[in-house]
Amino acid sequence: MGExxxxxxxxxxxxxxxxxxxxxxxxxLGIARRIEQITRGTFLxxxxxxxxxxxxxxxxxxxxxxxxxxxxxxxxxxxxxxKAGEKQLGAEAEEWTKIATAMACALKAT
Numbered sequence: 001m002g003e004x005x006x007x008x009x010x011x012x013x014x015x016x017x018x019x020x021x022x023x024x025x026x027x028x029l030g031i032a033r034r035i036e037q038i039t040r041g042t043f044l045x046x047x048x049x050x051x052x053x054x055x056x057x058x059x060x061x062x063x064x065x066x067x068x069x070x071x072x073x074x075x076x077x078x079x080x081x082x083k084a085g086e087k088q089l090g091a092e093a094e095e096w097t098k099i100a101t102a103m104a105c106a107l108k109a110t
Contacts, residue, residue: 013053015096016043018062018081018089025080027070028054054079062088 020026020034031054032045057063062085070076081089 011092012043012096013045013049014057015089015092016045017050017053017057018085018092021063021079021081021085022089025066025078027068027076027078029070029076031079057085060088061085 016035016039017031020031020038026034028047028050032047032050035043035045054063054065058065058079061082063079064082065077065079067075068078
């Protein structure tokens with residue numbers, strides 16, 4: 001993936017987690033891998049950032065978690081989006097689209 005990694009901007013982690021779970025439930029390591037995959041290696045999320053965010057989003061009602069077995073036959077907590085999480089994903093995606101469009105315009109301005 002040879003591209004340079006970038007620090008997550010404030011507010012991007014929630015959106016990336018929600019987006020990574022839009023296709024189905026994953027455990028924490030799976031979420032981190034999917035974020036790396038969907039950002040083409042630009043963002044690598046460390047457990048110290050990911051797990052507090054997952055707990056916060058679960059408390060907010062955006063995620064539901066259940067215990068299951070990972071592909072290594074180890075106990076793992078699997079997260080999935082709730083209806084509130086799907087709504088939040090839509091709202092955050094819309095907001096970031098506005099921000100990205102505004103930044104693109106600003107960078108093109110002469």
